[in-house]
Amino acid sequence: MAVNPHVRGGSFLLEATDAASVFTPEDFMEEQLMIAELTEQFVEGEVLPHDEQLEKQDFELTVKLLRQMGALGLLGADIPEVYGGTDLDKISSTLITEKLVRASSFALSFGAHVGIGSLPIALFGNEDQKMRYLPKLVSGETISAYCLTEPASGSDSLNARTTAKLNPEGTHYVLNGAKQFITNAGFAGLFIVYAKIDGAKFTAFIVERGYSGVSTGPEEKKMGIKGSSTRPLLLEDVHVPVENVLGEIGRGHVIAFNILNIGRLKLAAGCAGSAKWALELAIQYGKQRKQFGKPLVGFPLIQKKLADVAVRSYAVESMVYRTAGLIDTAMKPLDKNAADYSRLVAKAVEEYAMECSLNKVFATECLDFAADEGVQIHGGYGYIQEYMIERIYRDSRINRIFEGTNEINRLLIPATLLRKAMKGELPLFQAAERLQQELIAYVPVVSEDGLLAQETEMLAAAKKMFLMAGGMAVSKFGTELEAEQEVLEALANMIMEIYAVESSLLRAVKVSERDGAVKGGLKAMMAQVFVHESFGRIEAAARTAIVAMSDGDKLQTELSVLKKMTRFKQVNLISLKRSIASVHIAAGKYVT
Structure with missing residues (x-):
């Protein structure tokens, strides 16, 4: 099996997770930290001195800097x-993404090139395609772009109107x-271009700018990310050699969806870095700005x-690196010399498609909150x-649209989970059935022994709420559930919050148990605040569904059962937040 057999995607909803098994930022190895530092130094020394030029779309400079990054590996x-x-x-490449965000629009140019622009060839290209193109993409000699969206098809990407027709000689597809x-x-x-062969078979192609008939329209005038290039790609009778078909004919959706999984995780990492940056700027300004005789802070x-902002950033950071750690673990046993290594890598990432989607949604909305x-x-x-x-x-707003809108991802989250359950990969339905019996005589168990003991019980209750609501949804709607988008949204929000809660909790517990209460103290406070606030959102989503x-x-009975699951002691969030703020104000930036 290509994935870690011990941690299936989505399994966090059905079972408790051992804190020691979860990757956290405190587990970064020296080599990973060196990569992060190298990226920060590049941004500080090479990009920021030219910030104004880059924001004015000096694309020659953008390409030059990308090639410098290529030289650095x-x-x-x-x-x-x-x-x-x-x-x-994957931890290292995720760190690069996070640390590059202070390069603003340049970070987007980088991300599009190394992610959705290069990975389709790396993961789905044949040996000839990899040898022809990847070395030039790695060095920056050639910069890549990903071409899926069309004027009439955004979220409905499989409804593409771009066509490809084999010429009479059988040597080229005409796009x-x-x-x-x-x-x-x-x-x-x-350009990685998706088109329908004979108007039906959705297929990916590698298209070179130099091919006759390839052109681009004018630069779009955007709300944000102004330093990046955003244009339409125009294809007029473009003859693409048959050897530039990427992957299998009619299976372009496999490439598109798998690449978007990675893109979503990387986007979440970038949002984590940007949220921390927004917090740092707010603290610095708040220390300098005085009103009524004292600093704003x-x-x-x-x-x-x-x-x-600090608490939500902590949750996002915990989720992102937990997920990257899961993918790394799944990839570790793979044989890099195997002929189908790239396919197995794609399969390992696909296992955590739901986690990638929920990371993307949660992180982009966290960044919007932090920026606001x-x-x-x-x-x-x-x-x-x-x-700044x-x-x-301005730049943050596009993230909720990139890599599949947050609405589409909210629909994908429960759909992916249900698909895994239908295939027998997760015992979701069995767990929901067992819960029905358990709820008849359910009495909440609240332990006060151990670090974050009540919050751990709240997490368990939240999972029961999801299984209750999710089980009702499957029972009531069956195969028609996909039409009930409001219910799916509520379920997605519950799944997303549960993953964020668990990631925050496990990180605090792991660090406290390993390194002591002093080092884990701030994390424990932030986890506690996040759990209590998230728990209210989970309950509200369950109630809505x-x-x-x-x-x-019947409704009153079900709401009564739901209420029993929420009987936990309240904590003084005001006091906790004042303590959390004081630590960050003293440091002048986000800290854990």
């Missing part, structure tokens, strides 16, 4: 060494159509905002371009 982190890459673990919102289009030399409501609070703390100055928080605010599926006496 940073463009090839996910590419095998045989093709010129550095073949780093016609247009792709929309293509990142790096202004300077990319290579001296006011409790400002402290609350800082604590809220950052602007609010800056007051009127937050609306002025001279202050204004750019972060249950009310939509039941009525009368």
Whole structure:
């Protein structure tokens, strides 16, 4: 089996997880930290001095800097060494993504190239394609772009209108159509293009800019990420050699969906880095700005905002590196010399497709929250371009649209879980049935022994809430459930919050048990705050779903059972948040 047989994707909903088995940022190895430092130094020394030029779309400079990153080995982190890459673990490549975010739009140019632009060839290309293209992508000699979206098909990507028709000689496919919102289009030399052969078989192609009939439209005038290139790609009778078909004919969706899984996790990592950056800017401004005779950070409501951003950033960071760790573990036993190694890597990533989606949704919304609070703390100055928080605010908005909108991902989260259950990969239905029997005489067990003991019990109760609501949804709607999008949204929100809660809790417990209560103290406080606030959101989502599926006496009985699951002692969140804020204010940045 290509995946870690001990941790199946989605299994966190059905069983308790040992804290020691979860990867956390405290587990970074020296080599991984060196990669992170190298990236930070590159941004500080090579990118930020040219920030204004880059934001004005100096694409020659963008390409030059990308090639410098290639020389440092940073463009090839996910590419095998045989093709010129550095073949780093997923933790390291995720760290590169997080640390590069302070390069603003340049980070997007980088991400599009090394992720969705290069990985389709790395994971699905044949040996000839890998040897021809990957070394140039790794060095930056050629920059790539990913072309899926069309003017009439965004989320409905399989409804593409771009066509491909085999010429009479059988040597080339003739492509016609247009792709929309293509990142790096202004300077990319290579495009991963999806088209339908004979109007039916959705297929991926490797298209070189130099092919006759390839052109791009004008730069889009965007709300944010202004320094990146975003243009339409135009294809007019473009003759693409048959050897440039990527993967199997009619199986382009396999490439598209697998690549988006990786893209979603990397996007979440970038959002984690940006949320921390927004917090740092807010703290620094809040220390300098005085009102009513004292710094802004001296006011409790400002402290609350800082604590809220720190707590959510902690949850995102915990989720992202837990997920990257799961993928690394799944890839570890794979034989890199195997002929089907790339396929097995894609399979390992696909196992955690749901986790990648929920990371993307949670992280992008966390960043929007952090950016918004950052602007609010800056007051009127937050609306002025001279202050970086204004750019972060504008740049953050696209993330909820990138890599599949958050609405689409919310539908994918429960759909992926149900598909795994239907295939027998997860005992989801059996767990829901057992819960029905358990709930008849359910009495909440609240332990006060051990670190975060009550919060651990709250997590267990949250999982029961999900199984209760999810079981009702499957029983009531069956195969028609996909049409009940509001119920699916509620279930997705529950799954997402549960994963965030568990990741935050396990991290705090692991560090406290391993390194002592002092080192784990701040994490424990942030985990406690997050659990209690998230628990309310989970209960609300469960209630929304249950009310939509039941009525009368039966509804009242079900709501009574739900209420029993929520009987936990309240904690003083105000006091905890003041303590969390004071630590971050003293440090002047996000800390754990």
